[in-house]
Amino acid sequence: MAEKKEAFVKEITPQSEDFSRWYTDVVRRAELADYSPVKGCMVIRPYGYAIWELIQQALDRRFKATGHVNAYFPLFIPRSLLLKEADHVEGFAPQVAWVTRGGNEDLEEPLVIRPTSEAIIGTMFAKWIQSWRDLPILINQWANVVRWEKVTRLFLRTTEFLWQEGHTAHETEAEAEEETLRMLGVYQDVAEHELAMPVFAGRKSESEKFAGAARTYSIEALMKDGRALQAGTSHNLGQNFARAFDIQFQARDKSLQYVWGTSWGASTRLVGAVIMTHGDDSGLVLPPRIAPYQVVIVPIPRGDWRETVLPRARELQAGLLNAGVRVMLDDRDAYTPGWKYAEWELRGVPLRLEIGPKDIERSQVVLVRRDSREKLAVPMDGVARTVATLLEDVQRSIFERALRFREDHTTCASSYEEFRQILEGRPGFVLAPWCGTEECEAEIKSETQATIRNMPADRGTPGGRCIRCDRPASVDVYFAKAY
Amino acid sequence: MAEKKEAFVKEITPQSEDFSRWYTDVVRRAELADYSPVKGCMVIRPYGYAIWELIQQALDRRFKATGHVNAYFPLFIPRSLLLKEADHVEGFAPQVAWVTRGGNEDLEEPLVIRPTSEAIIGTMFAKWIQSWRDLPILINQWANVVRWEKVTRLFLRTTEFLWQEGHTAHETEAEAEEETLRMLGVYQDVAEHELAMPVFAGRKSESEKFAGAARTYSIEALMKDGRALQAGTSHNLGQNFARAFDIQFQARDKSLQYVWGTSWGASTRLVGAVIMTHGDDSGLVLPPRIAPYQVVIVPIPRGDWRETVLPRARELQAGLLNAGVRVMLDDRDAYTPGWKYAEWELRGVPLRLEIGPKDIERSQVVLVRRDSREKLAVPMDGVARTVATLLEDVQRSIFERALRFREDHTTCASSYEEFRQILEGRPGFVLAPWCGTEECEAEIKSETQATIRNMPADRGTPGGRCIRCDRPASVDVYFAKAY
Numbered sequence: 001m002a003e004k005k006e007a008f009v010k011e012i013t014p015q016s017e018d019f020s021r022w023y024t025d026v027v028r029r030a031e032l033a034d035y036s037p038v039k040g041c042m043v044i045r046p047y048g049y050a051i052w053e054l055i056q057q058a059l060d061r062r063f064k065a066t067g068h069v070n071a072y073f074p075l076f077i078p079r080s081l082l083l084k085e086a087d088h089v090e091g092f093a094p095q096v097a098w099v100t101r102g103g104n105e106d107l108e109e110p111l112v113i114r115p116t117s118e119a120i121i122g123t124m125f126a127k128w129i130q131s132w133r134d135l136p137i138l139i140n141q142w143a144n145v146v147r148w149e150k151v152t153r154l155f156l157r158t159t160e161f162l163w164q165e166g167h168t169a170h171e172t173e174a175e176a177e178e179e180t181l182r183m184l185g186v187y188q189d190v191a192e193h194e195l196a197m198p199v200f201a202g203r204k205s206e207s208e209k210f211a212g213a214a215r216t217y218s219i220e221a222l223m224k225d226g227r228a229l230q231a232g233t234s235h236n237l238g239q240n241f242a243r244a245f246d247i248q249f250q251a252r253d254k255s256l257q258y259v260w261g262t263s264w265g266a267s268t269r270l271v272g273a274v275i276m277t278h279g280d281d282s283g284l285v286l287p288p289r290i291a292p293y294q295v296v297i298v299p300i301p302r303g304d305w306r307e308t309v310l311p312r313a314r315e316l317q318a319g320l321l322n323a324g325v326r327v328m329l330d331d332r333d334a335y336t337p338g339w340k341y342a343e344w345e346l347r348g349v350p351l352r353l354e355i356g357p358k359d360i361e362r363s364q365v366v367l368v369r370r371d372s373r374e375k376l377a378v379p380m381d382g383v384a385r386t387v388a389t390l391l392e393d394v395q396r397s398i399f400e401r402a403l404r405f406r407e408d409h410t411t412c413a414s415s416y417e418e419f420r421q422i423l424e425g426r427p428g429f430v431l432a433p434w435c436g437t438e439e440c441e442a443e444i445k446s447e448t449q450a451t452i453r454n455m456p457a458d459r460g461t462p463g464g465r466c467i468r469c470d471r472p473a474s475v476d477v478y479f480a481k482a483y
Numbered sequence: 484m485a486e487k488k489e490a491f492v493k494e495i496t497p498q499s500e501d502f503s504r505w506y507t508d509v510v511r512r513a514e515l516a517d518y519s520p521v522k523g524c525m526v527i528r529p530y531g532y533a534i535w536e537l538i539q540q541a542l543d544r545r546f547k548a549t550g551h552v553n554a555y556f557p558l559f560i561p562r563s564l565l566l567k568e569a570d571h572v573e574g575f576a577p578q579v580a581w582v583t584r585g586g587n588e589d590l591e592e593p594l595v596i597r598p599t600s601e602a603i604i605g606t607m608f609a610k611w612i613q614s615w616r617d618l619p620i621l622i623n624q625w626a627n628v629v630r631w632e633k634v635t636r637l638f639l640r641t642t643e644f645l646w647q648e649g650h651t652a653h654e655t656e657a658e659a660e661e662e663t664l665r666m667l668g669v670y671q672d673v674a675e676h677e678l679a680m681p682v683f684a685g686r687k688s689e690s691e692k693f694a695g696a697a698r699t700y701s702i703e704a705l706m707k708d709g710r711a712l713q714a715g716t717s718h719n720l721g722q723n724f725a726r727a728f729d730i731q732f733q734a735r736d737k738s739l740q741y742v743w744g745t746s747w748g749a750s751t752r753l754v755g756a757v758i759m760t761h762g763d764d765s766g767l768v769l770p771p772r773i774a775p776y777q778v779v780i781v782p783i784p785r786g787d788w789r790e791t792v793l794p795r796a797r798e799l800q801a802g803l804l805n806a807g808v809r810v811m812l813d814d815r816d817a818y819t820p821g822w823k824y825a826e827w828e829l830r831g832v833p834l835r836l837e838i839g840p841k842d843i844e845r846s847q848v849v850l851v852r853r854d855s856r857e858k859l860a861v862p863m864d865g866v867a868r869t870v871a872t873l874l875e876d877v878q879r880s881i882f883e884r885a886l887r888f889r890e891d892h893t894t895c896a897s898s899y900e901e902f903r904q905i906l907e908g909r910p911g912f913v914l915a916p917w918c919g920t921e922e923c924e925a926e927i928k929s930e931t932q933a934t935i936r937n938m939p940a941d942r943g944t945p946g947g948r949c950i951r952c953d954r955p956a957s958v959d960v961y962f963a964k965a966y
Contacts, residue, residue, distance in 0.1 A: 036607065038603070074524035094586060102581070
């Protein structure tokens with residue numbers, strides 16, 4: 001049994017040996033996703049999709065609570081529409097897929113498969129919006145999008161991916177900015193309270209902003225290899241798309257005005273972020289709030305366990321289900337308890353509940369935490385309450401662990417020499433003053449591979465000097481090597 | 484006010500004048516969907532999408548309760564994979580969209596946008612299935628699909644549409660047949676108990692079956708213009724795809740076997756079916772179970788209503804929300820109550836709750852049913868219970884009304900002359916014996932436009948003779964003109 005477990009875990013490369021291989025090993029062994037016969041496209045397997053469904057629900061609840069409604073727009077965008085917003089087409093045209101034939105005929109105008117939907121939604125907004133009374137429009141779409149990628153990675157960067165994209169139109173610039181920041185806040189809330197993943201929320205630099213936006217904000221998480229990952233973006237589009245797609249309304253003063261727009265998105269990439277924030281050498285560590293199974297019950301097959309242990313395990317399962325806990329009873333004959341322990345650790349189930357003949361004698365069960373591996377014998381009576389408390393504790397503990405990791409890996413650099421040194425190895429975030437020029441930003445990137453992740457809203461740089469050029473700095477920014 | 488209401492309703496063509504125009508008028512005026520700049524593709528607007536979300540939840544709950552899990556497979560199918568199953572490619576190749584360029588390069592092998600996913604999922608099943616222990620695999624996918632259509636109609640037939648497609652693999656033929664019928668039963672259950680739409684469940688003829696299936700079953704509903712609409716299909720794929728995609732497993736007796744497959748789908752077309760099953764000349768009539776708003780509260784703006792009526796309306800709203808009722812309070816200043824009545828009737832909200840100063844004096848509210856237009860003054864106390872009871876009654880009543888309509892429009896024909904006569908006008912279903920040959924089926928179609936919808940499982944034809952050729956009949960089938 002011990003041997004089997006050993007063999008099992010060996011299939012996963014240790015993080016310290018090769019983080020990137022560790023990641024792929026975990027994704028595939030835990031059956032989160034698989035490669036497909038289509039280049040750059042992945043299959044999201046049921047276990048991975050179940051995590052995504054829980055993330056979706058967490059987001060969708062908050063979208064609805066903030067007044068948004070869901071809708072669905074076409075997958076295809078006629079080429080002429082994509083071309084309307086100059087920056088947008090420049091940003092996206094090189095990475096789109098083209099449909100040139102439908103049925104048995106060549107198309108007169110080729111269609112782009114949406115890389116994002118501003119162009120098609122803007123066209124519809126122009127049709128729907130007449131007066132200030134029609135505003136705001138607060139729409140979200142759950143959809144697949146396609147961006148032709150050269151180098152792909154399961155969940156993190158694939159040619160097709162699933163996401164949500166919010167698109168809104170407002171009467172005033174101030175309302176659009178407020179909406180942009182509100183949705184950034186929703187992303188931060190979901191990241192921190194559902195995914196247990198601390199993030200820095202802030203504004204992107206000009207060079208990193210969305211093609212066509214006035215301002216882009218992002219949340220940035222830190223992966224266990226010290227690289228940052230952009231986990232959600234929120235764009236204030238200004239009037240750029242309104243002008244390109246002629247989205248005008250009669251204002252309260254009867255004048256004709258362009259609407260102010262926003263768009264914001266988060267994707268299946270979040271599943272990858274969760275894996276790399278919490279996982280360890282035994283596999284996944286899932287935050288209870290988005291774990292498809294929060295508890296796995298493993299009955300210990302001793303003696304006539306099918307008559308003695310299994311009925312109690314079933315009662316426990318029913319009691320936990322009843323208490324709203326997502327629970328799986330692994331009563332498979334073909335596998336030993338040891339094999340099951342390793343399997344469900346690999347799959348990141350937050351709590352394991354073991355029950356055998358001795359436990360029944362003692363009216364207890366054994367609970368094992370995935371995060372700390374702590375083992376607790378607890379009374380069978382009231383086990384649902386104990387489980388609920390423990391799940392909350394696991395949720396909090398892994399957030400705090402991730403937060404400590406980020407704190408340990410966020411440094412301030414006072415000289416460029418120091419800055420470059422930090423950025424070797426597994427650096428994390430480096431907070432440093434920046435002069436605000438694209439030249440310095442580009443040079444830093446080519447010299448260190450680090451990019452500006454974002455600029456925190458609450459930090460000025462009184463008297464600071466640019467880490468690269470030593471001119472007076474305009475702002476402190478987070479640098480990191482990023483996914 | 485009365486004038487405004489008149490003008491409002493006039494925008495919808497009466498059903499008796501032109502059913503097809505009535506349908507389009509309702510879809511557009513109720514803001515369920517809109518035409519898009521992409522030929523053949525529609526935009527599902529928030530109100531229409533909210534109906535779809537409720538239908539999705541009703542299906543998804545049942546899929547999960549019957550042991551299915553969700554997953555996601557690529558949008559693209561390499562041409563070579565589509566070509567593997569001969570009947571399948573013959574059925575679908577003429578109506579697919581082709582991606583021939585990605586990024587700035589022409590593709591070596593063109594990709595098809597999935598018209599359905601048997602080919603890509605079959606490929607993955609071949610990879611995942613080794614042994615009988617891996618079976619059954621019970622997977623569902625929520626996705627968009629594309630079929631290049633020449634003539635399109637909002638919800639009913641569009642180039643892109645949203646659906647779910649179940650794909651399963653089994654050890655034995657019997658299990659696959661059982662699964663096929665189980666999911667047909669799930670569709671019937673959702674149609675009848677959620678959409679309040681009676682359906683005939685039965686088997687399709689050979690000529691109408693899914694390209695690549697061994698047997699296809701369907702549920703068929705009856706629209707108010709007397710035409711049938713296929714509302715869901717369930718396919719027993721036999722071993723056809725297993726052979727084409729080499730999905731083999733080691734059986735219990737160690738022999739190598741092909742799996743037995745099923746697939747089944749239902750789509751956004753169901754929204755169109757609901758509209759045409761229940762709607763009337765004032766617009767939509769929504770079944771409470773899938774109505775985005777089950778109750779609309781219209782406060783009567785008399786005197787200082789913002790101080791007197793509105794707070795009570797808000798209390799009622801909170802009480803109903805609390806009781807799990809989907810409720811909207813229409814407190815807009817810019818519209819009269821009469822306008823609001825017409826607007827929410829058009830949108831098919833099952834119950835309207837009116838409250839004015841006089842109602843408050845009498846501690847009552849007025850409830851108006853959308854289906855019967857019945858008006859009831861009921862005590863404000865316990866209104867949530869009254870509403871719940873009424874909603875159930877509306878759900879049942881509109882099902883019964885649709886059932887009576889179908890009974891009135893389902894006839895048996897004893898001669899071909901009679902058969903042809905019935906099929907003029909608004910015929911409904913005609914149950915008639917059929918010899919089982921494709922010749923008779925094709926001739927009937929070209930002579931009457933009627934097709935075989937399906938064959939009920941429970942009806943033989945002892946001594947019957949084919950309605951067309953008078954030879955001994957093998958089965959009684961439902962004929963109808965169909966969407």
